[in-house]
Amino acid sequence: MQIVINNRKVHAMEGETLLETARRCGFPIPSLCWSGQAIHRSSCMVCAVRDCRTGQLIPSCTTLPTEGMELDSESNEVVSTRTLSLELLLSNHRADCEAPCRTACPGNMDVAGMNRLYDRGKTDEALGLLRDTLVIPATLCYLCQAPCEKICRRREVGDTVPIREIKKTLVEATDLDRIGNPPGNGLRIAVRGSGPMSLSAAYHLRKQGYEVHVFEPEGAILLPHIASLGKVPAGVLELEIEVIRRLGVEFFPSHGMPEAATYHRVITPEAKTKQPARLVLEGRRLALGEDPKAFQSSCSRFSEAEKKTLAHTAATANGKSGCLYCDCEAKTSCLLRRYATEYGIRTSRYPKTSAQEAFRCQRVSASVCFEPAKCIRCGLCVYNSANGFTFRDRGFAMQVVLPEENAPHIPEDLCQLCPTGALYRRE
Template sequence: MQLKSRDMIKLKIDNKSIEVREGIKLIDAARDNGINISSLCYKKELPHYTSCMLCMVKDNRTGKFIPSCSVVVEEGMRIDASGPEVIAFRREALSLLLTEHRAECEAPCKVVCPVGLNIPLMNRYIQKGDFSLASQLLYFEMGMPESICSVCSRYCEKACRRKMIDAPVAITAIKKFVTGSTGPAPIIRQTEKSAKIAIIGAGASGLIAAFSLAKYGHRCVLFEKSNRIGGTFISELSARGLPASLPDNEMNFLVNSGIEIRLNTPIEASDLENTLIPGFDIIINASSGNIGSDKIDPGETYILFEKDTRILDGKYIFFVGSAAKHDKLVIRRIGNARKSAEAIHNFLQTGILSKPKKRFNSTIGEIEEDEKREWLKECPEKTQRFTEPGSEEECIGEALNCMHCDCRAIDDCRLREIAENLNIGNPKLKLVNHPLEKKINRTNKLIFENSKCIKCGLCVRVSTDETDNPSLCFTGRGFISMITEPLTADFDSILLTGADNAINVCPTGALAKKE
């Protein structure tokens, strides 16, 4: 049915004139016309009340701030939805929410890993007995997992929260078993706009940079002056008493993932100017030697280290690994090469030169003694420890000791997304309104962590409260209010049907399913 003119009203949002149907919420009017307004507590099809205050806008007619999720559009409104005052208001509101958000986006073991391996996810695959997926994750994120771990000082185990209880999970031994028993996993290529990239030097940094870029579909050609790949990485393994043959299978895996290798091919200044510059979109120098052209201009910006970006005849030359900054620890050189590759890929997609953007990461703050054992609720009551697992059963047994202190919504958290959009950092101090607590419904595998909850109430409103299927509800008042099960029910009886709906509307990962 065509709407009559009296059913439509006119207003301005961010100086954009729009015409919308009478009676709709201001936030919907903006979104329907391509103007994004953030919110954590609003879902169009559910009953609503304002709580997060992230959708605040300014009514320029009155000079007052109003919640766009509750206010209905009016004729002649002049709304500021993105001005400095509005953004400052939202940043303050978000900072208050984060002060109570005692949760970690990423587990400490992943944060300290030089190559950023998602260790809790690997452990979850192993707990299910899916060694194939665990292997695929290891090779996809690390390229040379066994070789890289052989030169690492086990930062992951030093950061493992399990040691608060007894001993850290044997992460390195688990990875060694998985890679030794399953071998290299097939690489799933991502299809995006691709470039032809020349990489000088086939040492560890060059190989990892090439592999990281090849995963995105870029065509990488490695030029190595010697008759084998690996460079000084081979001698560093030998210096640690490890066999020089250790990385051979893994390096061959990298080559077979679509990287072209040209051995016995030193690159001189003339080769750079006459062959690489005209034949490739960009050049990466991963060699510790000097590529030696006096025509190279220093770049005005850099991606990771000062002077790691230069220009020759309009083409960019990026320096990675030891070529960018020498570090005596090979594991850090490899990690930096991976970060540089991510920044180079971003440049190829966007045309913008910038450092790899560090993702927002919430932290818990100080942990009380009686809170430490809350993480153990995800572990079996009786577990064995295997410092050197020698079978799949032992590997599964040790992985079961992982307490999963990461967030399962790590890649689908609206709170994290908005924090990054508003450029908010994690508050140094956390307000403790309630102790850390992890509730697990043993019937439907629903997990609820109240320290992650921002009390938006979406899970309450999306659920149907029935006698034989009670839903979550609010208890308490004001700052001490919280989401919990009703007084007349226990958590094992909550949301026996409809749990997935509650998980899907949760904006913070406070609700999740135990795998």
């Protein structure tokens, strides 16, 4: 049958919902409580579209097309409705997307991610993540005031996680003979200067396959500067520059102009800060472009119950780092975060009303966890697990719960249906 979406005639197939027709025809519509072939009921309204004939806003995930239907999926009214739905969900969401140590780091280091790998004995991966973010991590550890350690949540219950010591330990495990030279893409880029911003840009461009020429002898300005500060032990920066050199970055002992015509691009870093980790981040942006600013849900002050949970988590944390892993395990896959980012939500316009406690985590099985404070009550886990999750109470007070005796009935792959980090598989 024929329907019209945003003034364009499209063909709707038998059995398809409006959401499926629209997406197939290239109209992006978000969804949270709908998931492919799984049993679902509309509740979140982030998939709202407007029926132009009646003027009503309808959920596209459960509405079937009818001949001649005319829909609007992109007007301001539709976008505002979806934004409002997302904001309401977020007002009932007590959780952190990123850990406070990462938001505090001027280099945007994913400390929790590094600690997870370190604690699991995945030293190479932890070091890879560290270098791919901070490029000269050990040097920065000696120069930086470590706001990550000052804000570390473990301080609430005792000592901070020794983040800088962990980074130094990882860097000490560097095996120069195992540094690979990434395959080239046939393009050459010149980078002027060899300060933190230039080194970072050179590192990331080389990893992307560019042939990179740095116009300044390696460490020409940075090494004497660091020596004058007297904070970084001899050999630390030299090792980190050697890693960059072994990746294939070439240094030219000339301060002159590179011949621009022989290069795909000439990069001249302009430092707007003196903060070394921030400079490294700017260098990365110069090479790779700006990361889109992702939505950040965060817990504000903790309740007494939350402090108790935090203390218990700290007392039972058994990784070498002592890290509480305060970030959300779903931070890169969560649909709620993705849509909040896409719809430009920075912080919810509505006060946090959640009755849920942050940090509370119910073990469903050896590898599956349920965090009620991240649940948006979409019901997917309820409708798709027999004798498993269930609703408690009604209206805004409604919660999704898993009675302990039902936990053995939960299939592992139920996690895949959860649109947030409420139900997830933990290694």
